[in-house]
Structures are given as structure tokens and as C-alpha cells.
Amino acid sequence: MAKNTNKSYIDRVHSWGRISSVTALCALLMFPVAICLYLDVFPSISGILQGLLKLIPTYWTVAVVEVIVYTPMLGAGGTYLSFVTGNIANLKLPCAINAMEGADVKANSEEGEVVSTIAIATSAIVTTAVLAIGILAFAPFLESFTENALLKPAFAQVLPALFGALGAGYFIKHWRISFFPIIVMIIVLVFAPTMGASTLLFFGIVASVLGALFMYKKGMLDRVKD
Amino acid sequence: MDFKTSPALYAIAGAVILFVLGQSVFFLVKAWKQGRALGIDKAKLRNAVTSSALFTIPSALSVLATVIALAPALGLVIPWVRLSVIGNLMYETTAAEAAMEALGHEGGMAVPVTDPEVYAGVAWVMTLGICFSLIILPFLAKPIHKKFMAASQKEEAAPADTNAPADEKKKRSLNGFINKFATPAIFIGLIGAFVARAIIGGGKPETFGDGAGVLSIITLVVAVVVSIALEVLAKKLKLTWLEPFVMPIGMIVAMVAAIVFFNVLPEDIATLEWRG
Numbered sequence: 001m002a003k004n005t006n007k008s009y010i011d012r013v014h015s016w017g018r019i020s021s022v023t024a025l026c027a028l029l030m031f032p033v034a035i036c037l038y039l040d041v042f043p044s045i046s047g048i049l050q051g052l053l054k055l056i057p058t059y060w061t062v063a064v065v066e067v068i069v070y071t072p073m074l075g076a077g078g079t080y081l082s083f084v085t086g087n088i089a090n091l092k093l094p095c096a097i098n099a100m101e102g103a104d105v106k107a108n109s110e111e112g113e114v115v116s117t118i119a120i121a122t123s124a125i126v127t128t129a130v131l132a133i134g135i136l137a138f139a140p141f142l143e144s145f146t147e148n149a150l151l152k153p154a155f156a157q158v159l160p161a162l163f164g165a166l167g168a169g170y171f172i173k174h175w176r177i178s179f180f181p182i183i184v185m186i187i188v189l190v191f192a193p194t195m196g197a198s199t200l201l202f203f204g205i206v207a208s209v210l211g212a213l214f215m216y217k218k219g220m221l222d223r224v225k226d
Numbered sequence: 227m228d229f230k231t232s233p234a235l236y237a238i239a240g241a242v243i244l245f246v247l248g249q250s251v252f253f254l255v256k257a258w259k260q261g262r263a264l265g266i267d268k269a270k271l272r273n274a275v276t277s278s279a280l281f282t283i284p285s286a287l288s289v290l291a292t293v294i295a296l297a298p299a300l301g302l303v304i305p306w307v308r309l310s311v312i313g314n315l316m317y318e319t320t321a322a323e324a325a326m327e328a329l330g331h332e333g334g335m336a337v338p339v340t341d342p343e344v345y346a347g348v349a350w351v352m353t354l355g356i357c358f359s360l361i362i363l364p365f366l367a368k369p370i371h372k373k374f375m376a377a378s379q380k381e382e383a384a385p386a387d388t389n390a391p392a393d394e395k396k397k398r399s400l401n402g403f404i405n406k407f408a409t410p411a412i413f414i415g416l417i418g419a420f421v422a423r424a425i426i427g428g429g430k431p432e433t434f435g436d437g438a439g440v441l442s443i444i445t446l447v448v449a450v451v452v453s454i455a456l457e458v459l460a461k462k463l464k465l466t467w468l469e470p471f472v473m474p475i476g477m478i479v480a481m482v483a484a485i486v487f488f489n490v491l492p493e494d495i496a497t498l499e500w501r502g
Contacts, residue, residue, distance in 0.1 A: 009260050010375070016256070018364040020249045025360040027245045028311055032349040034238045039229060043329065043347030051328030051351035055321055056358075062412055063359040065404070067366050072374035077253050079367050083359045084246055086312040089413075091285045098281050099274045103266075108375050114261040115274050121254035122278040128247050128310055130286035131293060132240075135306050138294060139231070153488035153496075154481035156336050156435025157445040158295040161484070162319065163420035164449025165476030170417060172454055174410045181415050185422035193428030193437075193501040196327040196334070197320065197419045204422070205415030212411040216403045224406075 010076055010113065017080030024084040058205060073097070073107055077117030085124040095123040159197075176221060181208035229342055230301025239307045246311050288474035289313075295477075296322060299335045304349055312356050316416055325351035336435035421446065428501030439499030444487050449480035 036042050070088055071079045074096055082092040097107075099119030105111035138145075145151065154161075171178045184207035185200055215221050229235075261271050289309050296305040300322060308318045319335070325348040326334055331341070339345050424446045429437030453476030460468040488496045 009263075010371075013256070014368045014371070016253070017367060020252075021360045021363045024246055024249065024311065025357055027242050028353055028357055028360070031238065031242050031307055032346060032353050035235065035349050036346045038232075038234055038238065039342040039346055041343045041346050043343045043350060047329040047347050048325075048350045048354070051321075051325040051347070052354055054324040054328065055351065055355035058412075058416070059317065059321075059355050060358040064362060064366075065408055065412070067359060067362055068370060069404075069408075071367050071370040076367065076371050077257055079371065080363065081250060081253050083363050084249060084312065086309070086314050087285070087289060088314070091282065091289075095278050095281050099278050102277050103270050103274055108377075110264055111261075111266055114257045114264065114266060115271075117253055117257035118261065118271060118274045119278040121250045121257065122275045123282040124250040125247065125254070126279045126282040127286040127289060128243060128250070130283065131290055131306060131310055132243065134287075134290040135293065135302050139236075139302055150485060150489075153435075153441060153484045155295070155298045157441055157481065157484040158298075159319065159335060159420050160424035160442045160446040161449045161477045161480035162292065162295060163316075163417050163424070164446040164480055165453045165473045166316065167414075167417040167421055168450045168453035168476060169457060169472070170410060170414055171450070172457065174407075174414060177407065177411055178414050178418070181411075182418045182422055185418055186426055189422055189426045189428075193426070195427075197323050197423050197427075199327075200423065200427075201320065201416050201419035204419045205412050208411040208415035208418065209408065212407045213403055216407055217398060219398065221407065222398075 013076040013080075013113075013117075017076060020080055020084060054199060054202075058201065074120065075107060075113040075116040077113065078120040081117065081120045081124060085120075085127070087127065091127065092120050092123055095119050174224075176224065177208065177212040177215060180211035181205075228301070230303065230339070230345065235301075235303040239303045242307055243310045284471045284474065288477070291474050291477060292319070296335070299326075299338055300345070300348065301339075304345075304352065308352050308356070312359065314356075316413070317356060318352065319420075320416060321352040321355045322348060324355075332430060333433040333436050334429075336429075336433060426501065429499060431502045434497055434499070437499040437502050439497070440491070440495055441484055441488060441497075442499075445480045445484045448483040449476050452476045452479045 066088065067079075067083070070082065070093060073093060074082050074088075078092070078096050082088045082096075085092070096116040096119045099115050100107060100112050103111070103115045105115050107116065181204045185204045188200060188203050189195060212221070258271060262268070293302065293305040293309050296319065305318065305322075307313075308321075323334055326339070326344070328351065329344045329347040331337070331339055331344050331348075339348065423438065424442040425438055427438045429435075435441075453472050456468065456472045456475060459465065460472065
């Protein structure tokens with residue numbers, strides 16, 4: 001029967017994936033709705049729109065690029081699950097590649113589809129469990145932890161620590177394209193020191209993409225390995 | 227009691243997360259059954275589960291570290307949901323900062339949110355900002371996936387001519403740029419914004435930690451140096467198990483360095499923020 005062929009399995013995965021994307025979207029949107037109802041508040045729509053205006057041009061563009069770039073690598077089931085559970089570049093994608101290499105199967109093959117989905121589903125379940133256990137264990141101590149005078153400087157400097165550690169790998173791998181955007185942003189901050197990171201990153205992303213494109217067209221990135 | 231620690235908020239978060247967890251279990255069971263139907267060895271499938279679980283734990287701990295790092299400003303519930311559903315280390319911190327700025331919360335991540343209205347607004351901005359991929363996925367994923375499945379099957383049927391000369395022009399096409407450099411360039415622009423702010427950004431003179439200063443530079447340098455040193459070490463000594471730990475270790479060591487230098491340096495130097 002056609003239902004048992006792999007083609008039909010892939011088609012069914014796409015049907016399940018479409019349903020899971022829409023239902024996950026609804027569940028996700030219920031979260032702020034539930035918060036507003038529980039706290040009996042409704043924040044100013046103009047404030048929300050102002051915040052979104054800073055994010056949408058970048059995040060929604062990145063979302064399109066990510067769907068196009070990651071889908072071929074993650075397979076059908078892996079794609080739907082990864083976009084629902086997040087942390088794709090830093091977790092789900094390397095996890096799927098690792099599992100496919102371990103099982104000696106190719107992405108975009110029938111076996112690759114299965115192994116990639118198993119790897120990403122496992123990764124999502126483990127991440128959810130680690131977060132849930134960590135948070136429930138940590139919640140009772142949070143206040144004493146963050147209000148502790150000794151630890152306060154560490155929490156005040158969480159952004160340099162997080163982005164320094166996260167950026168190090170990118171800067172080392174893509175050092176050729178890193179200098180220009182950072183110099184541009186430093187110049188912007190010289191003239192507008194209090195500009196928030198969410199506004200500043202527009203300048204950074206535009207400078208970074210245009211700078212990289214220029215270097216690419218001039219052949220300055222030809223020797224960069226995949 | 228701080229409203230951010232209310233059990234009801236934890237219950238709301240738990241319900242959303244359980245729903246998404248159910249989807250992962252569903253896909254896992256279906257893929258496992260299909261794997262068996264294709265004749266893939268049970269041991270191979272079990273190995274995929276075990277290796278993926280082990281691979282995930284260190285990165286999951288770094289995600290947990292981010293949730294805890296965002297908690298002083300936002301409590302645990304919002305970062306927990308945002309990093310369990312669609313979330314990402316980079317996007318969530320940026321979104322939280324943008325939301326706070328737009329909703330008039332002064333001091334950013336360095337100051338706890340105490341106004342429920344701002345708290346709810348941050349939840350809206352972070353959710354709506356990140357959800358676009360789920361809107362486009364039902365339309366784009368199937369055609370893209372089918373196209374690549376067909377292309378790779380075609381490629382397998384007709385092996386590439388290895389003697390064909392490389393086409394330099396094609397090599398530098400816009401598609402080539404998008405495939406190879408667009409995502410890293412966007413990430414660097416995004417990460418660079420926070421790095422530049424830690425070097426020269428200004429804040430409010432009365433708030434410590436919201437502007438660049440001695441401590442932000444020390445923390446940034448320690449995070450970068452430790453992460454690069456660990457990455458080089460992992461590569462040179464082929465310590466593959468160390469690679470997923472590089473980012474969380476770099477972040478934690480940098481935060482510890484902030485505590486040490488804050489206590490060791492004279493107060494006027496440790497709290498110096500050159501642009502307020």
C-alpha cells in the first residue's frame with residue numbers, strides 16, 4: 001500500500017509538521033495572553049510596537065534565511081521540530097549532523113531523515129528536561145542568589161560575559177568579516193553613546209553583511225573553508 | 227511576594243512547555259517506527275538517541291545558564307519559556323533588551339523589572355518577535371525540502387565530473403554568498419552590537435552595569451580569551467568532548483572574573499564607567 005512507502009512517510013511528516021507549527025504558534029501566543037489575564041494588566045500597544053519595530057526587520061529576515069538554509073540540512077521532521085524548539089545553530093543542527101555521521105547516513109536520504117528526526121527530538125526532550133530540572137531546583141534560591149552582594153557584579157556584567165563567550169567562536173572563524181562591523185558600531189557609539197544594543201545591531205548587521213559581500217565579491221573570502 | 231515568582235506563572239509556563247515536549251515525543255516515536263520499517267538496525271537508532279542526549283547536555287546547561295543570567299531582570303518564567311520554545315541564546319537577550327528599552331524600563335538587564343505591565347509587554351515583544359518562522363514554515367518547508375531531496379537523488383544518479391574546471395564567477399555568485407556568509411555576517415552584526423556596547427556604550431550615571439567601563443572590558447576580554455583558549459586546546463588535543471563546554475565555561479569564568487576584579491580593584495576604579 002502506498003501508505004507504507006517512504007514517499008508517503010515524508011508527506012505525512014510534512015502534514016504533521018504543518019499542524020505542529022500552527023498549534024505550537026497558538027500555544028506560544030497563549031503565553032503572553034495568560035500572563036496579561038493573570039496579572040490583570042495590558043501593556044501599551046505603542047510600547048509593544050516600538051519594541052517589535054526594532055526586532056522585526058532583523059528577526060523576520062533571519063527567520064526566512066534560516067528556513068531556507070537549515071531545511072535541506074535538517075530534513076523534514078527535523079526542520080519542523082527544530083523551529084518549534086529553537087537553539088538550531090548552536091544545538092539542533094550540530095546534533096543532527098553528529099548523529100547522521102555516527103549512523104553513516106546522508107542528509108536528504110530516507111535514513112538521514114529518520115536519524116536526523118530522532119537526534120533532534122532527543123535533543124529537544126533532553127534540553128527541556130535539563131531546563132525544567134534546573135529551574136525547579138534553582139527557583140527557591142534565585143532571590144538569595146541574585147540579591148547576594150558578592151554576586152551582584154557578575155550579574156551586572158552578564159551581557160559582556162555571554163556575548164564575549166558566544167562571539168569568540170564566530171570571531172575566530174570569521175575574523176576577516178568581523179573587524180568592519182565592530183569598528184562601524186564603535187564609531188556609531190562615539191556619537192550616540194546611549195544607543196541601546198537593539199538599535200545598534202541594525203548598524204552592525206548592515207555593515208557586517210555589506211562588508212562581507214564586498215570582500216566576497218573582491219575574492220578576499222575565497223580561501224575561507226566551509 | 228514578587229509577582230514574577232508566582233506559582234501560577236510557573237504553571238502557565240509548564241503547560242506551554244509540556245505541549246511542545248509532547249510534539250518532540252510524537253516525532254521521535256514516528257521516526258523510530260519508520261526507521262525500523264526501513265530496516266535500520268535497532269542498535270543504530272538507539273545509538274542516535276544516546277549520542278544525541280550526551281551531545282545535548284553541555285549545550286543545554288549553557289541554555290540554562292542564560293535563563294539564570296536573564297532571571298535577575300525578568301524572573302525565571304519568561305526566559306524559561308522563551309528558551310524552551312523557538313528560543314535562542316542570542317535572540318532572547320536582544321529581544322528582552324529591545325522590549326525593555328521600548329517599554330521605558332531604565333537600566334536594561336542590569337535592573338529588575340518590577341512593573342507587571344512592563345513584564346507582560348516584554349513577554350509580548352519576545353513572543354511576537356520570534357514567532358515568524360512558525361508562520362512561514364508551513365508554506366516554505368515542504369517545497370524546499372522536496373527540491374533538495376530531488377536534487378540529491380539526481381546527484382547520486384549522475385556523479386559529478388571531478389575534472390570539470392571550477393567556474394570562478396559562479397563561485398562568487400550571490401547564492402554562494404547567502405549560503406556561506408549571510409548567516410555568520412548577521413550573527414556577527416548581532417553579537418558585535420553587545421561587544422561594542424561593552425567597550426564604549428554609555429548608560430545612566432546612577433546605574434552600575436548599564437554602561438561600558440573597567441569591569442565590562444575585563445569581563446569581555448576574559449570571556450573571549452578563555453573561550454578562544456579552550457577552543458584551540460580542544461582542537462589541538464582533539465578533545466571533542468570539550469567543544470560543547472567552551473561557551474558555558476567561558477561565560478562562567480568571565481562572570482567569576484567580574485566578581486574577583488570588583489573586590490580586588492579599588493572601588494573608584496572597579497565601578498568606573500567612562501560614558502556614564
